[in-house]
Each structure stands twice: as C-alpha cells, then as structure tokens.
Amino acid sequence: MVGRVGAALARGRVPARATLWPAAWSLLLAVLLLGGALGHGYVLSYDMVWVPDLALGRDALGTGTALPRAVPSDAVVAVLDEVLGGMLLQKLVLLVPLVAVGAGAAALAGRGTPARLVAATVAVWNPFVVERLAIGHWPLLIGYGVLPWVLLAATSWRTSGTLPARVPLLLLLGSLSATTGLVSAVALLAGAGTSRARRWWAMGALVLVANLPWLAAGLLHAADATSSATGADVFAPSHEGLLPAPLTFLSLGGIWNAGVVPPTRTGVLGVVATVALLVLAGTGAVRGWSRVPEPLRRPLVACWAVGLGLTLATWAAPAATGWLASTVPGAGLLRDGSRALALAAPLAAVLAGRGAAAVVGLLPDALSRAMIAFACAVAPVALMPDAALGLAGRLSAVDYPTSYVALADALPALPPGDAVLLPFASYRAPDWNDGGRPVLAPLGRYLPRRVVVEDRLVVDGRAIAGEDPRATTVREALAAPTSAGRAAGLRAAGIRLLVVEDLPGHPVPDVTGREVWRGGDLRVVDLGAGRAVPGPPRAWTLVMGASWAAWCALPLLGGVLVVRRSRSKSSR
Amino acid sequence: MGSIVAPIVSCIVGGGLAVATLMGVVTSQTSAPEQSPGNIQSPDFNYGITAE
Numbered sequence: 089m090v091g092r093v094g095a096a097l098a099r100g101r102v103p104a105r106a107t108l109w110p111a112a113w114s115l116l117l118a119v120l121l122l123g124g125a126l127g128h129g130y131v132l133s134y135d136m137v138w139v140p141d142l143a144l145g146r147d148a149l150g151t152g153t154a155l156p157r158a159v160p161s162d163a164v165v166a167v168l169d170e171v172l173g174g175m176l177l178q179k180l181v182l183l184v185p186l187v188a189v190g191a192g193a194a195a196l197a198g199r200g201t202p203a204r205l206v207a208a209t210v211a212v213w214n215p216f217v218v219e220r221l222a223i224g225h226w227p228l229l230i231g232y233g234v235l236p237w238v239l240l241a242a243t244s245w246r247t248s249g250t251l252p253a254r255v256p257l258l259l260l261l262g263s264l265s266a267t268t269g270l271v272s273a274v275a276l277l278a279g280a281g282t283s284r285a286r287r288w289w290a291m292g293a294l295v296l297v298a299n300l301p302w303l304a305a306g307l308l309h310a311a312d313a314t315s316s317a318t319g320a321d322v323f324a325p326s327h328e329g330l331l332p333a334p335l336t337f338l339s340l341g342g343i344w345n346a347g348v349v350p351p352t353r354t355g356v357l358g359v360v361a362t363v364a365l366l367v368l369a370g371t372g373a374v375r376g377w378s379r380v381p382e383p384l385r386r387p388l389v390a391c392w393a394v395g396l397g398l399t400l401a402t403w404a405a406p407a408a409t410g411w412l413a414s415t416v417p418g419a420g421l422l423r424d425g426s427r428a429l430a431l432a433a434p435l436a437a438v439l440a441g442r443g444a445a446a447v448v449g450l451l452p453d454a455l456s457r458a459m460i461a462f463a464c465a466v467a468p469v470a471l472m473p474d475a476a477l478g479l480a481g482r483l484s485a486v487d488y489p490t491s492y493v494a495l496a497d498a499l500p501a502l503p504p505g506d507a508v509l510l511p512f513a514s515y516r517a518p519d520w521n522d523g524g525r526p527v528l529a530p531l532g533r534y535l536p537r538r539v540v541v542e543d544r545l546v547v548d549g550r551a552i553a554g555e556d557p558r559a560t561t562v563r564e565a566l567a568a569p570t571s572a573g574r575a576a577g578l579r580a581a582g583i584r585l586l587v588v589e590d591l592p593g594h595p596v597p598d599v600t601g602r603e604v605w606r607g608g609d610l611r612v613v614d615l616g617a618g619r620a621v622p623g624p625p626r627a628w629t630l631v632m633g634a635s636w637a638a639w640c641a642l643p644l645l646g647g648v649l650v651v652r653r654s655r656s657k658s659s660r
Numbered sequence: 661m662g663s664i665v666a667p668i669v670s671c672i673v674g675g676g677l678a679v680a681t682l683m684g685v686v687t688s689q690t691s692a693p694e695q696s697p698g699n700i701q702s703p704d705f706n707y708g709i710t711a712e
Contacts (some may be wrong), residue, residue, distance in 0.1 A: 134679065134708075252674050297666050322710060326710060326711045327711060328711070344708065344710055345707075345708035345710070346708070346709050346711040347708050348708070350682075350688065350689045350712075351687050351691035352684040352687050352688060354691075355683075356683070357683055357684050357687065360680060450667070451665065452665055453666060455666040456665050456669050456670075457671045459669060459673065460669060463673040463674065463677060466677065467677060470677040470680050470684070471680050471681075471684065472684065473681045473684040473688070474684055474687070474688030480688050511705075514705070514707070515706070515707050516705060519707060526706070546705060546706050547708050547709070547710065548706070549706070594705075
C-alpha cells in the first residue's frame with residue numbers, strides 16, 4: 089500500500105523525488121514570506137541583530153558575565169561571517185530553514201503530491217514562523233527547519249539500527265540555542281528511542297555534546313541563572329484575538345507579544361484559518377493516518393504532545409513557571425513557553441496534508457482534484473496574507489547609519505577599555521530602522537569592543553529584571569546623584585568609555601568625562617582609566633575550552649561514519 | 661458530471677479564498693498602529709505588549 093517511496097520513508101530514508109517539488113514550492117513560499125528581508129541591508133527586529141562582522145568575544149564563548157543566551161549561536165555567526173559576511177549569512181539563515189522545514193514536512197507526510205505540498209505550506213506559512221520571525225528568534229527557526237529531518241534521521245536509526253551519519257550535524261544545527269537544543273533532543277528521543285538501554289546512552293551522549301557549550305556556560309553562571317518570576321507571567325503563551333488560548337496553540341500561534349501577531353490572526357480570518365486547519369487535520373487523522381509512514385507516527389504524536397503540553401502548562405500555570413524560573417537555575421528556559429510549539433508543527437502539517445489528500449481523493453475528475461489540491465496548498469497564504477512580502481514590510485532590510493560605520497572605524501584609535509551604551513536601555517526604536525522598529529541595541533554587537541548593555545526588559549511599561557551582574561553595577565553607578573559620582577562608579581565597574589546615542593526624547597545622565605569622538609548622532613566620552621576587570625577564572629576557560637572542543641568534534645563523528653561505511657561497502 | 665463539478669468547485673473555493681485574502685489585506689492595512697511591530701512608539705523602549 090505504501091509503495092516504493094513509502095517503504096523508503098518508512099525506513100527514514102527520503103527519496104529525492106519526495107522532496108524536490110516540495111522544496112521548490114517551499115522556496116517560493118519562503119521568498120514570498122521574507123520579501124524585503126532578502127534585499128540589501130540587515131533585518132533588525134526585536135532580538136534579531138545582525139552586524140557586518142560580529143566579534144568572537146567572551147559573551148559569545150560563554151565566559152562573559154551575562155547568562156549564555158546566545159551560546160553557541162553567536163560564536164557560530166562570529167566565525168561564519170568572516171567567510172560570508174554578516175549580510176549574506178543573515179539572508180541564508182532566514183531563507184534556508186524555511187525551505188528545509190517545508191521539504192521536511194513534505195517528506196514526513198508520505199506519498200502524494202497534494203499531501204506533500206499542503207504539508208509544506210502549513211509548515212512554512214503559519215503563525216509560529218511569522219511571529220518568531222517578527223520577534224527575531226532566528227536560532228529557534230533554524231531548529232524548526234531542522235526538526236523534520238531530525239525526526240526522519242532518528243526514525244531511520246530506530247528502524248535500521250544504524251546511526252545515520254547525518255544525525256550529529258543535524259543535532260548541532262538544531263542546538264544553536266538552549267530552547268532549540270531541547271526541541272531537537274525531544275525529536276531525537278521520540279524518533280530513535282527503543283527499549284534498549286545502549287540506545288538511550290548513545291542518544292544521551294549525542295544530545296549532551298550537541299548542547300554542551302550552553303549547558304557548560306549555564307552551569308558556570310549557575311549563581312546568576314535564576315530569572316525574574318514576573319517574566320514568567322509576562323512571557324506566558326497567550327490567546328490571539330477572537331481565538332481562545334487552546335485553539336490559538338492548536339493553530340500554532342500564541343506568542344506572548346501582541347505586537348508581533350499579524351493583524352489577520354486577531355480577527356475573523358484567524359478563526360477561519362484555525363477552523364480550516366483543524367478540519368483538514370481532523371480529516372487527515374481519520375482518513376489519512378494509515379498513509380503516514382508507520383515508523384513516523386509515534387514520534388510525530390510524541391513531539392506534538394510534548395510541544396502542546398508544555399505550551400498549555402506554561403499558559404495555565406504562569407505562577408508555577410515563575411516560581412521555577414526564580415528558584416531553579418536555568419528554569420527560565422520555560423518562560424515564553426509557546427516556543428515549544430515548534431514540536432507540534434510537524435504533526436499539524438502532516439495531518440493537514442493527509443486531510444487535503446483525502447478530500448482531493450473524493451472528487452470525481454482530475455481537474456477538480458487539481459483545483460482543490462491547489463486551493464488547499466495556497467489556503468494558509470490566502471488566510472494570512474499580511475505575512476507576505478516580509479510581514480507586509482515589517483522585515484525590510486535596512487542599512488546602518490554612517491555614524492555607526494565611522495565609530496567602528498575610529499574605535500581602535502580610542503582609549504582601550506570596556507564601554508557602556510547610553511541611554512542605558514536594552515532596546516531601541518531608531519528612526520533609521522524602518523521608521524522606528526524596535527530592536528535590541530545594535531551598537532552592543534556592532535562595535536569591536538566589549539560593550540556593557542542594559543539587560544532589563546520593559547514590557548507593558550513594567551521592568552523585568554535581567555541577570556547580568558555587571559549591568560546591575562553599571563545601572564547603580566548611573567543612579568549616583570552627581571556626574572562625578574557616576575563617572576567614579578563606572579570607572580570602579582571597569583568602564584572606560586561611554587558611547588552616547590542621541591535619541592530624541594531619551595535624555596542621558598551627565599557623566600564627567602572628556603569627549604574624544606563625535607559623529608552624527610553618536611559621541612564617545614572617555615571617563616579615564618577604569619578598574620582593571622579580571623578575566624574569567626582559569627577553570628571557566630578550561631571548562632569552556634573542553635566543551636567547545638567536544639562540540640566541534642561532533643560533526644567529525646558524522647564524517648568518520650561516512651568514511652567507515654563507504655570503506656566497508658567498497659571492500660565487499 | 662465531472663465537467664459540471666470542476667467549474668462549480670473552482671468558483672466556490674477560488675471565490676472564498678479571494679474574499680478571504682481581500683479581507684486579510686484590508687485588515688492588515690487598517691489595523692491599529694499598536695499592533696504593528698514597525699510602529700510601536702514608546703518612551704520606555706518597550707520590548708513588547710501583552711494581549712489584553
């Protein structure tokens with residue numbers, strides 16, 4: 089019944105023809121979705137800050153003072169942008185995962201072009217992707233793109249008993265942040281888990297090494313690794329518009345930030361799109377489940393249950409999440425629980441695809457079947473049209489102001505030492521960023537210098553405490569009553585330079601010092617030599633060095649497997 | 661039979677999707693500025709706003 093292609097899928101191996109057309113279709117959708125984001129310049133939106141050349145500093149390596157939120161993603165970017173440049177790398181990072189998730193969902197859906205194309209569309213064009221793009225969670229989207237392929241490879245491992253050589257690399261790509269690493273780990277365990285203890289040890293070792301940089305850095309920062317309980321309430325998954333929360337989550341929406349929810353999700357169209365998805369998925373569950381390759385069914389359901397369960401739990405019990413985050417180091421990962429919906433997407437896409445195929449199969453003639461298949465494949469786009477063209481222009485790429493470029497060029501000639509960025513606020517909404525799009529202060533990453541930035545967030549006018557002790561010290565120094573006192577406090581915190589952005593409506597406190605550079609809306613003030621800031625403890629350097637070495641060796645394991653298998657084949 | 665079904669199906673489904681898309685475009689172009697991430701204006705550099 090499943091045929092040749094289905095049999096290959098059942099073994100977790102994906103024939104090229106199962107993904108060729110869906111990949112082309114996904115590429116078309118991804119280009120339509122990203123629109124102006126693929127143009128010249130950088131997409132700067134909320135947490136997504138890309139710069140021409142990110143420095144491989146202590147924070148990127150996990151030995152800085154801040155919690156390792158961007159480990160290992162920043163280190164990977166810092167290395168790769170030396171080859172590709174930050175701009176091209178960002179385009180690839182935005183585009184490739186969308187194509188990958190579409191092609192991967194099609195491969196999971198089993199036989200039939202309608203099922204594959206609809207699964208691809210649902211995987212690419214859904215609220216989860218759109219909202220995470222808008223808020224700039226690109227490492228999560230890379231993990232999301234890799235997820236179907238982790239499921240396929242893990243299933244192949246379970247059914248064949250042989251570790252596919254691609255698993256280490258997939259896990260590495262799927263673990264560029266802590267949340268994403270957990271998502272990929274769940275997919276691996278769900279797909280490859282058997283009753284054999286040896287298999288669990290092997291899976292555990294792979295997951296551990298793939299996540300080692302952020303795990304090790306997190307343990308080194310364990311003393312500061314608890315998070316604000318308020319954050320759990322603010323970042324809890326949320327309903328969207330007319331939809332109650334559980335239905336919002338079932339249709340893959342529910343981000344905490346209403347500012348990044350597409351307007352169509354909050355109106356009647358959001359309800360129509362949700363009903364359409366649930367009807368198609370329900371039809372697929374009833375009439376098409378038997379056509380989903382059998383070995384993939386359990387992993388798909390397990391991932392969906394974990395993803396939806398976590399989202400519902402953090403929505404229903406934000407107080408418990410807050411208590412955990414403020415008590416258990418690292419439990420802050422549970423905040424923003426709708427990130428776990430990445431795990432629910434593959435099953436939603438597969439069921440929608442199978443449902444569409446079942447409906448198409450009821451029609452009497454080829455023309456009707458073709459038209460309904462096409463309608464099902466474009467329906468997610470038609471029902472959320474404001475996601476098109478870079479979220480209706482909200483993801484347009486912009487150029488950095490010339491003052492940024494000039495300061496980065498001038499900085500090596502300025503006095504050495506750490507800098508603080510003023511106004512001391514974590515986010516900006518500069519006019520040059522598409523008329524005032526919010527973004528994490530870009531200068532903190534743009535300048536080739538250690539820049540201390542505020543890590544406290546403001547949501548609904550409420551401040552949510554950060555975790556970087558150095559930012560707290562700087563905040564306290566800036567609160568001193570006199571300009572000389574502020575300067576002395578900053579020098580005692582090891583700060584030499586102030587980088588001041590002139591942002592209308594955002595005055596900065598006077599700090600005694602000598603202006604050493606000015607250009608456009610930026611100026612640099614030298615406070616005089618600050619207290620020497622000690623480097624990371626030697627033990628930290630050793631631990632992180634070993635962690636990075638193990639992490640870098642993981643792709644080599646895949647290479648070794650390939651070479652060994654090709655040798656054993658040729659010797660037969 | 662098939663020659664009748666196809667045009668009817670195409671009219672219903674195509675028309676429905678066209679209306680939905682038009683509604684969506686109108687909704688997105690006329691939504692309140694607060695809902696647009698590109699237009700959030702806040703003196704406190706708000707990171708976000710939660711749903712009411």
